[in-house]
Amino acid sequence: MAMSFSCASSSFASIFTHNKSITFNFPSHSPPISTSSFLRLTAPSRLAIVPKLSQTETPSVESEAVAEALEFEPANETLAESEAKGEEVFAVVMVGGRQYIVFPGRFLYTQRLKDAKVDDKIILNKVLLVGTKTSTYIGKPVVPNAAVHAVVEEQGLDPKVVVFKYKKKKNYRRNIGHRQPNTRIRILGITGYQDSPASTLP
Secondary structure: OOOHHHHHHHHHHHHHHHHHOOOOOOOOOOOOOHHHHHHHHHHHHHHHHHHHOOOHHHHHHHHHHHHHHHHHHHHHHHHHHHHHHOOOOEEEEOOOOOEEEEEEEEEEEEEOOOOOEEEEEEEOEHHHEEEEOOEEEEEOOOOOEEEEEEEHHHHEEEEOOOEEEEEOOOOOEEEEEEEEEEEEEEEEEEEOOOHHHOEEOO
16 A cells, blocks of 8 residues: 555646646636636626715715804804893892892892782892993992882792701601791882992993
């Protein structure tokens, strides 16, 4: 067996030495594919990708972004302008023994105004100070003829405050809750302070 294997290997080596080029013929059931046909098949797929990467869709995206920006920016500008106009003047007013800073157009929570009802218009006469961009009107103790006009929006209650009492070794525990009545008012305007002497700011 060893001699037959060595003879077969020597004959196979002699074939490679005498014939440098060996061709193998395998049966094929499909026609040969040339390079030209391969290029023709890949060309349509390559053309199909071009419209997706083209710049024809970018103007529509940019136009939508610009439209959204134009839609929201004017609303913010008008809101900022209205707030700036409403805060040109402010006042310090006393209600129920407490002092509050008020601005026209804003709401305020005060202690319960018993005689006031919802949608009632009220006038607060205890104005301690009025300020503008250029002048300050200081009361002694109140500014003469100054008044804050407001409207009552709601009669409600403050958030609950819990009071817990405990005594050690006595088995004594008390849990008490309280909600302070309040009134929500909307400031309409500040008038009458122009007749008082003002201290001009530097």
